[in-house]
Amino acid sequence: MKRWNIALDFSRFIADLFAFGLIQLPIMHDCLxxxxxxxxxxxxxxxxxxxxxxxxPKLWQTADGHxxxxxxxxxFMERTALVPDNASLIGREDSVRRVINVCAILLDSFIE
Structure with a gap:
């Protein structure tokens, strides 16, 4: 569980660095x-x-952002389709499909 929290914090940190302009878009795309x-x-x-x-939204605001x-x-949809709905590395009961729906809403909110 501790490793998972560290990995999550590190991923958030990378996204924050991008949001503040401290890392470039290609690095963020590579991480994703x-x-x-x-x-x-x-x-x-x-x-x-x-x-x-x-x-x-800056993640998608480029000439070829769309x-x-x-x-x-x-x-994302191809990869998540391969993940069993209740697959968890830490034994957490959660639904991949439910999280995907939240992600879809989030992605739609960033349309320019």
Missing amino acids: GILLHEMVSVEHVRVVQSMIKRAG ERRQEFTRR
Whole structure:
């Protein structure tokens, strides 16, 4: 559980650095890409959700932001479809599908 909290805090920190302009967009996209590639649990889904929320709409405000957002959403849905609904690294009873719905609402709120 402690490692999970450290990983979550670190992910949030990266998103905060991006939100304050201290790291560049490609680094943020790389971090999210790694999380998508390694996604095996509801905790991973929650980390992605937290990072997107903390990064804010700036994450998608580029010349190709609409396409990037669509590609990210497609990859996110593909990866989460492979995760069993109650898969947890820490034994937490939570639903991947419920978290996905929250993420979809969050992503939609960042449409320019």
